Amino acid sequence: MDIFSARPASFKDSSAGRPYHILVVDDSPLDLHFLLNGLSDNFVVTFASSAQETLCLVNQFPQPDIILLDVVMPEMDGFEICTRLKNDENTQNIPVIFVSGLDATVDKTKGFNAGAVDYITKPLELEELEARIQTHIRLKEQSQYLESMAYFDPLTRVANRRKYNEVLQREWARCIRYHHQMSMVIIDIDFFKEYNDTYGHSEGDNCLISVARLLEVTVGRPTDIFARIGGEEFVLLLPDCNAVGAVQKAEKILEILAHAQIPHENSHIENHLTVSLGVATMHPSHGHSALSLFQAADDALFSAKRDGRNQFAIAEIEGNLGITGEQARQHH
Numbered sequence: 575m576d577i578f579s580a581r582p583a584s585f586k587d588s589s590a591g592r593p594y595h596i597l598v599v600d601d602s603p604l605d606l607h608f609l610l611n612g613l614s615d616n617f618v619v620t621f622a623s624s625a626q627e628t629l630c631l632v633n634q635f636p637q638p639d640i641i642l643l644d645v646v647m648p649e650m651d652g653f654e655i656c657t658r659l660k661n662d663e664n665t666q667n668i669p670v671i672f673v674s675g676l677d678a679t680v681d682k683t684k685g686f687n688a689g690a691v692d693y694i695t696k697p698l699e700l701e702e703l704e705a706r707i708q709t710h711i712r713l714k715e716q717s718q719y720l721e722s723m724a725y726f727d728p729l730t731r732v733a734n735r736r737k738y739n740e741v742l743q744r745e746w747a748r749c750i751r752y753h754h755q756m757s758m759v760i761i762d763i764d765f766f767k768e769y770n771d772t773y774g775h776s777e778g779d780n781c782l783i784s785v786a787r788l789l790e791v792t793v794g795r796p797t798d799i800f801a802r803i804g805g806e807e808f809v810l811l812l813p814d815c816n817a818v819g820a821v822q823k824a825e826k827i828l829e830i831l832a833h834a835q836i837p838h839e840n841s842h843i844e845n846h847l848t849v850s851l852g853v854a855t856m857h858p859s860h861g862h863s864a865l866s867l868f869q870a871a872d873d874a875l876f877s878a879k880r881d882g883r884n885q886f887a888i889a890e891i892e893g894n895l896g897i898t899g900e901q902a903r904q905h906h
């Protein structure tokens with residue numbers, strides 16, 4: 575789903591461009607099978623009759639949009655299944671509705687405490703069930719939409735500084751744990767003030783969008799992130815990446831921009847748009863914050879600007895934390 579596209583005007587238009595997928599978990603699903611046949615064609619239904627089958631199906635793509643979960647099940651009851659789904663970051667956002675013959679308040683409360691969004695007692699009314707399912711899917715889509723708005727830059731649609739900061743903190747901790755290196759490349763457009771002055775602010779905006787589209791492809795792994803962290807400043811964060819890999823990324827970025835030839839007649843150094851880059855690699859450790867990696871890359875960026883722009887510079891980091899520029903060049 576394009577996170578910036580308008581939300582569906584009516585429930586008929588699934589934002590995923592397909593019918594919504596309901597996973598029904600029930601050890602004796604015959605009654606439900608019969609009832610759910612009456613659902614509109616906005617939905618497709620899959621059945622699971624055990625905890626094991628459920629935990630397998632929820633991790634298959636595309637994941638269910640919603641789960642209808644029975645309480646009384648052999649081996650593992652519905653409360654336990656729900657708790658497991660909510661404790662797993664891959665499945666915690668799938669809304670769970672309990673569907674049960676147990677109508678005591680204590681059971682309903684237990685269901686909500688396990689993380690369910692609703693608890694419906696049997697016998698079921700199809701119309702009410704469908705209305706509740708629609709409401710919960712809509713609420714989930716709205717909260718997903720709001721969440722993505724908070725994490726993406728509205729102009730370029732790449733991750734914003736907030737998202738970058740969260741990923742940086744998380745990946746820094748992970749690299750400490752596994753003794754992996756982490757690299758960062760800060761990318762700053764050269765003479766962007768002149769670009770705006772020459773072509774106008776609106777063309778400047780379009781230019782930022784073009785640069786984002788061109789450079790986001792340098793993200794190679796699911797843990798990498800490309801973000802806009804300032805007006806004309808982007809960052810490529812590369813967990814589990816050594817200095818040689820980071821230098822290769824910086825070279826690739828220079829190559830992409832040289833190839834794109836975005837006109838910039840007042841750039842002072844070329845007749846097309848260029849960028850300067852600061853590259854840093856560290857062995858994350860408890861004694862240092864993730865900010866030290868950013869600081870090192872930023873200092874390197876300053877050197878690249880000072881030395882003439884349209885180039886990268888590698889951070890010189892003292893001690894056993896960092897990889898010196900000389901080492902990176904030799905490996906390369």
Ligand SMILES: Nc1nc2c(ncn2[C@@H]2O[C@H](COP(=O)(O)OP(=O)(O)OP(=O)(O)O)[C@@H](O)[C@H]2O)c(=O)[nH]1
Nearest residue numbers: 762763764765766767768770775776778779805806
């Ligand atoms: N169009 C547009 N311009 C922006 C945006 N954010 C920042 N800028 C402009 O980017 C320019 C950055 O200027 P400087 O920091 O002087 O940097 P520069 O001109 O690129 O010079 P060097 O970095 O030294 O090569 C300023 O003119 C800002 O107004 C934006 O969202 N859209």
